Amino acid sequence: MNELFFGAHGVDAGVLSSLFLHFGMLSLLAIGGAITTAPDMQRYVVGEHGWLSDAQFTSSVAIAQAAPGPNVLFVAVVGWNIAGLAGVAATLAGSLLPSATLAMAAARYGDRYRDARGMRAFSAGMAPLTLGLLLATGWILTEPVRDSLGAMLLVPFTVLMLVKTRISPIWLVAVGALVGAFGLAE
Amino acid sequence: MSEPLGSPVGGLRRPRSATEVFLVFNRLALQGFGGVLAVTQRELVERQRWLTPAQFLEVLSLGQVLPGPNIVNMALMIGDRFLGWRGAVAALTGLMSAPLLIVLVLAAIYRETMSQPMVAGALRGMGAVAAGLVIATALKLAGTLRTNPMGWKLAAMFALLTLVAIGVLRWPMLGVVLGLGGTAVATAWVRMGR
Numbered sequence: 001m002n003e004l005f006f007g008a009h010g011v012d013a014g015v016l017s018s019l020f021l022h023f024g025m026l027s028l029l030a031i032g033g034a035i036t037t038a039p040d041m042q043r044y045v046v047g048e049h050g051w052l053s054d055a056q057f058t059s060s061v062a063i064a065q066a067a068p069g070p071n072v073l074f075v076a077v078v079g080w081n082i083a084g085l086a087g088v089a090a091t092l093a094g095s096l097l098p099s100a101t102l103a104m105a106a107a108r109y110g111d112r113y114r115d116a117r118g119m120r121a122f123s124a125g126m127a128p129l130t131l132g133l134l135l136a137t138g139w140i141l142t143e144p145v146r147d148s149l150g151a152m153l154l155v156p157f158t159v160l161m162l163v164k165t166r167i168s169p170i171w172l173v174a175v176g177a178l179v180g181a182f183g184l185a186e
Numbered sequence: 187m188s189e190p191l192g193s194p195v196g197g198l199r200r201p202r203s204a205t206e207v208f209l210v211f212n213r214l215a216l217q218g219f220g221g222v223l224a225v226t227q228r229e230l231v232e233r234q235r236w237l238t239p240a241q242f243l244e245v246l247s248l249g250q251v252l253p254g255p256n257i258v259n260m261a262l263m264i265g266d267r268f269l270g271w272r273g274a275v276a277a278l279t280g281l282m283s284a285p286l287l288i289v290l291v292l293a294a295i296y297r298e299t300m301s302q303p304m305v306a307g308a309l310r311g312m313g314a315v316a317a318g319l320v321i322a323t324a325l326k327l328a329g330t331l332r333t334n335p336m337g338w339k340l341a342a343m344f345a346l347l348t349l350v351a352i353g354v355l356r357w358p359m360l361g362v363v364l365g366l367g368g369t370a371v372a373t374a375w376v377r378m379g380r
Contacts, residue, residue, distance in 0.1 A: 027254050029360075034255040059296060062309050065316060067292050069215045069285020070222050072255035076286055077293045088290070099254020100262055104274060106252055107263040121378055124334055125371030126247040128341040129363065131324050131331070132348025133250060134223075138321035139353040144313060151314040158318025162224060163325055169228075172315050173219035180311020181304045 023094030211280030
């Protein structure tokens, strides 16, 4: 019970402030999404400080991906496993505050000058990169399951269903969970 | 370039209150297994009609080049543009609060069951579907390249180069965004001047 609320290391101001500062720094480097900072988070909390084991870190990411909501919530699970609810506050605030402040400022700036040629060129030029990054993310997400025919059939099946029908993604995730639970994605 | 957010084109509507923003983001977050992007596109563009596909891609592009979680950035920007900071707070809390609670409960359960093969298998299956959802979202938005000022051929080429650089060659993101993105923006700038 103690570990549930206070994590493996209890509430320690030094740990909490280190988490907040490091995750805050990564937040500003997280171009292309929070998940791109996972390798460095792992290096910091597992390798440098030994606050979590490798397996604990990997499962934190997997849980957040299986749960509903933004993938960035994996930082909350990491924080929780290290220092309980105080750890959640530290990692989540660190991951959100700096980038959120920047995003709001950039959005208002971009809105004001939205008709300027520079802004229009920026959004026209970045649009294809965004699509390319999405495709690359999809491809990279298949990496752990590429040796499995069943799992690799799930990918085009999902694409087809989402593009051709109005089915909610939640049902496709349920299909994936079922297929996997019965050992067809090994 | 598209119209300002919330302008009345093509049957678009805009949220009436911060509560509505909270509820819509709350609902899409709770449907978003394996990432929220696909369901965000469906809810905001196809169901709520708050944004055109081009506007959605524009906000997505900005959310992606800015540091930080893409969906959180998008929620803040969309909420802010419709209803100011109250909208931004409503969107952010709608997006985060319920999923945060769920993920922490799940973490407690998984801590006990992670080693079971059925649980591990289900996670693999869900991972494969998550990959398909991201790819499908990209394909749905690909139509917007037809109206890109660069012309669709050049735009598609930049998309493909990005896919190869990041997905296949695994080059660092920062360099690709600055190098390829800078080239694409410069190309668009030149094309627009004609």
